[in-house]
Amino acid sequence: MGFKHHSMTALFAVCIALLLFSGVAAAADTDFVILDPANGIESLYYIEINDDGTCVQPSFNPAIPDGYRSFMGWFKEGSSTPFDFKTDTVISGSVLRAKYSQNYIVLFMDNQNVVIDSYSLAPGEQLHASSVQPTISDKGYSFKHWYLKGSDSGTAFIFPTIVSSSYAGEDGIITFLPTFSNECTLVFISDGTQVAPQTVTNGGYAVKPTSPTRTGYTFKEWTYPDGTTFDFSKPVTESLMLTAKWTGNSVDYTILYWIEDPNTPDKYIPLKIETQKATAGTPVSDLNPDSLGGSVDHATYKSYKSSSPVILGGGGTVVNLYYDLDVYTLIFDLRPNQFTDHSGEVTTSTLKIKGKTYSQTYNTTSELSDGTPYSFTAKMGQEINGLWPSTSSAEYSRDGNVYQKFASWNRNSSTNYVSNRPYLSPEMVNAGSLDVTYLANWAQTAPEHMVHYYFEDLLHEPGTVTYDSKKYVQSPLYSETYYSSSSNLQAKEISGMIALNPDEQEEDPKVFYYDRFTRNIVYVLDGGSFSSGALPSVAGYTKTETEYKAVKWGEHLSYFKPTSDPTKTVDGINYVFQGWTYDADGLLPVNFAADSVAQPTKATGEVLPIYAQWRSSEFTITFYENTGSDKVLATQTGARGDTIDFNAAGLPQIGVSDPDRGVFKGWYWYVSNKLVPYAPDTVITGDTKLYGQWQTGGFTVIYDGNSHIAGTVPTDDNKYDLGVPVTLKPGNGLRLSDVLVFTGWKVKNDDTLYRPGDSLKVTGNMEPGAQYANRNDLVKLTYHSEKSTIEDVSFYVARAKINLAQADLFTADGEYVEYWKDADGKKYECGSPYTVSGSGNKLDLYAVWKSSGYNVSFYAGENGYLNDNKKVVTFSGIQANTLWADAGITVPTPKPSNSLTHYFSHWLKDGDVVDPTSNTHKITGHETYTAVFAEVVEVTVTYHGEPGTFKTTPPSSTYSTTAQIGGLIEDVPEFTDDLPIGYAFDGWYTTSQTLGGPLDSSKKWDLATKKVEGASAIDLYAGWIKASPVSVTYDGNGAEGTAPVDANSPYAINSKVTVLGLGDLSNPGFAFDGWKDQNGVLHDVGSTFTITENMVLTAQWTSSSDKFTVTYDGNGAEGTAPVDANSPYAINSKVTVLGLGDLSNPGFAFDGWEDQNGVLHDVGSTFTITENMVLTAQWTSSSDK
Structure with a gap:
């Protein structure tokens, strides 16, 4: 029978076929299922259940409520899977509820209007074409494209594009339909020069196009998407996308060396650039990049990063090699055995530095190991001022020997270090070893000496001391007080400096002056030019149009920054200035605000080139955030034959995650309405629009135990969308050793320590790594689930402020963690801050659970309503194990929508007939009750009223009407007043009763309660009983x-x-x-x-305030009529009738007074007055004398 819909304002008179058996209507046994749109717009729909328990799928979708975008399907109570109308079964009275999504539902149909593919999209995500090919019904035709339902079938929808509500139908679903054609389109994807597409009649032949060209490659052939060769001699029977296959040539690529900055954590600085050759198209990983670079002094190779995954034909590939500086250990041996020539002599040497004392002792028979030498670690070039134990930073002493004064540190027989060392420099270490031992030199005397070092001044550090007509600045790092047995001191070798007075000095204080090496700053304009005065004048320096002469190293480049950008025009085409770099290839940008003139390798004449970088403005490349988006991330220009710079500032890089967009997959462009990847070395041939593609779903969370030796690393098999919060799992039992225990998780590029139960938003594939710390410094925190089926969670935390776990650390069906409590019962909100303190080594918190609450719902079946014309009445939030009587449930009253056609039959629950009004049980889950309304079957009812008669026309002692099976007899005739005298009506009986009784009570029909059952006709007889007189x-x-x-x-x-x-x-x-x-x-x-x-x-x-008068009329008599002195009277007063007074009427006898109503009143009689009265004398002719 399909489905039926009852709206809130009107019902269709839909009849359910009834089976009659044993004289009882079986309408209530017709099986049906209720569809609840649950959208606040429509009411219920009803579908008849088939014999096999399935039901017909509705041919409609409900209206989408506000706040949602699509209809997800019909669902059984508690189910998360849409109901399958083909295979799923239901029982009578079941309810299928509609569910809606804030996402968009996308459907792809074949030519038979059957769904062949579907997916869901969140707002902001991209529509993408289905990979499932629709069925082709007509021979000679092939699938051409997808078009949006409701649009022109000849207009191909361009995938991918940002999803929009404008694409959705009224049901919120975005539907795509296939277009077939007997014309096939061949699209050529070359990754080089562009090739025009071809249109070929189905069965026709394509024309082999002119071979494309591509820098660094030789064209080989056209291939199918699977890589097999396309044969132009065979007929074309479908639209195809052909891809050019290339053979790579030997091309250049660049290796850029980066070395660790010794004084700035996680920073690398460029070291040098090399050019090498490889075959274009070769994956960089195949080049064994870990072995590409050569050795770097005092450093070890760490990792690489390539600007592109393959070697580009145009030579633009840059492989960045990163080197970490070697860590040297500098050991300072106090050498207590120096100058110990006497038997039995014991010598102790002591060094005190940074608040700690180091001692070493020696006698002539054995060296005692009662002390560890002072040592520290450092990287080449690292500042070690304060670590180096010079006489200005450390205290020395020596007992038991006449050589009691510290003189210097000796690394080898020819190298002595007397004064402070600010930086670790190459001459301070040994070749081939990371350990360097310095031996103390002791003297009998070591007088105090003073040395001052002065360096040539800089613009930002003006000199205060003049030497040889130039200004100098004292160096606080090198100038010092020191102790030495020798009074002579020679100038140090300082990198990038030349000593002006290097010879030994004997007198204190010793003063050394140094000039800086210089470089010529040259701006390489590459065909461009400066406007007049673009290079600012800088005090103390000579300039030309493009050069500064002899600039001291260490000068801030900001003084030498051009005041305006250069310009360039070639063959009428303007070039756009891109910025300044230290290299011709544009790999190392100049930061004028932060950079200084780099140290040269020779004293003078070395050039510091600064290169202008250009891009032709002939064509514009526009980078859009996404397909379907008009948001531009960047623009770039280029000339015909150039390649695009995908490493330019502001452009996302492949594989890098953006918290708002997802993980970047690459740049795509449209070729003949097909979105395809843009090859990095594709040459520019015109204005180009590129669209970013992002991965926004399917992300994984993989936990890493970080070399744990015990415990179990949690697993997570879920796939997550971007931005979805993930509750981090426990790391129960994880440890690195007996002492190092699990404390939480950290993720890449985030230094936050996340604990189990904390929430973390997905920004891409996540790899939480286990973190460990010494258990002796920590407190063991245990969350007790308080349920035997859920494992407790334990980990270690520091004595500090933490956030307690969220409620979803534990989950249970029908319940949730309302809050945590401690052993004393104190309450703590989930996720709230908590300060771990005290001397204890453990902290226990206990879950307090609360029922999520259950719903008890009452549904009106077809052809009926509940209270206030509602189709659904629901009592929600009922706590588990609440008694029915205590749950505040009022069973609604079912009413047929039309009592002439239907009546309420019974309630159904889980397919069984029940009476919810008698429920007394505890509620332990969701409950649904359905009111069933059966169809009315009419019977004839005849009333027999003898000896009474009914108010009919004409009056009759019989009256016929109809009543509905299952309902009350509602039409009851009314008796006339012509009833049998002496007898009282005593109701209706199904058999004729004796007038006056006795009456058979077993045959009496109670119209108020008795319902009509299965009979073809009913006769009801009036019952009359003998009645006592009434007064x-x-x-x-x-x-x-x-x-x-x-x-x-x-x-x-x-x-x-x-x-x-x-x-x-x-x-x-x-x-x-x-x-x-x-x-x-x-x-x-x-x-x-x-x-x-x-x-x-x-x-x-x-x-009443009315008053009435009494007037007497003599009616022709002589004399004066009497006057009532009491007149006027109040209404209903008593009036006494007066006599004739002096009236006389000779020949007539007086009969009394007659009022206007014809009533005769005697003299002296009384009456009640209700109106003005005129009493007229009545006379009768008389012969009496």
């Missing part, structure tokens, strides 16, 4: 006088009663409204009613 009593309700008495009371039941007047009742100031019975019915005086019970009629009065 009528009047109540004056506070009036004066006596209430009237009905002389006919008591009456036989069903007798007619005529309502009496007031009698002599009066109530001055009140108007009489009638008589009201105990049932609230008001009866007028003189009206009749049928009496069926004892009746009390109570006078009804209304307060």
